Amino acid sequence: NMTTARGAWTTFRGTLDKDLIPAILGGKTGTAMALARGVQSDRYLSMAEETKKAVDRVRAEVPQTVARMKSESRFIQLSFIVGGVLIVLFYIIVALFFSKTIVIPVGLISDRSAQMAQGDFSHTALHARGKDEIGAMITNFSTMTSKVGDAASRLKMSIMNLSSSSEELSATAENLGRGAEQQT
Numbered sequence: 001n002m003t004t005a006r007g008a009w010t011t012f013r014g015t016l017d018k019d020l021i022p023a024i025l026g027g028k029t030g031t032a033m034a035l036a037r038g039v040q041s042d043r044y045l046s047m048a049e050e051t052k053k054a055v056d057r058v059r060a061e062v063p064q065t066v067a068r069m070k071s072e073s074r075f076i077q078l079s080f081i082v083g084g085v086l087i088v089l090f091y092i093i094v095a096l097f098f099s100k101t102i103v104i105p106v107g108l109i110s111d112r113s114a115q116m117a118q119g120d121f122s123h124t125a126l127h128a129r130g131k132d133e134i135g136a137m138i139t140n141f142s143t144m145t146s147k148v149g150d151a152a153s154r155l156k157m158s159i160m161n162l163s164s165s166s167e168e169l170s171a172t173a174e175n176l177g178r179g180a181e182q183q184t
Contacts, residue, residue: 005050012043105134109141121149
């Protein structure tokens with residue numbers, strides 16, 4: 001409809017510029033009136049009618065277009081919400097994975113090393129879950145804890161033996177001292 005209206009306008013404008021305006025300026029009012037009431041009137045009415053049809057079609061299609069746009073916007077909105085939820089869930093899973101594989105084992109090693117610093121070697125060894133750097137660190141820490149605990153136990157036993165030997169030596173020295181007094 002708009003293409004037909006544009007064609008009618010172009011023809012109307014051409015006749016206006018080439019025939020009607022020169023007739024008016026040339027003083028040919030009768031010819032100008034005949035053009036204006038005849039061909040130009042028909043062209044103008046054709047242009048107006050085609051433009052009205054185009055506007056009416058647009059008016060008829062606007063509610064459907066608006067409804068379709070609302071539907072599509074709801075779908076896009078829902079897609080963003082679902083996508084956002086999925087991204088948040090993904091980040092939670094990644095955070096839990098890192099927490100389980102890195103943060104918790106490092107925290108356990110930190111707690112055990114603090115207990116060792118206090119002299120407590122009684123806790124059981126940690127067990128590595130993986131073959132990565134964290135697993136190797138846990139295995140090495142457990143080995144170190146075991147060896148330091150064994151060394152501390154041997155040192156304690158040696159101190160106890162030394163203490164026991166010292167007590168025996170003190171008792172022997174006392175007995176010798178009493179024997180020397182008796183002989184004196």
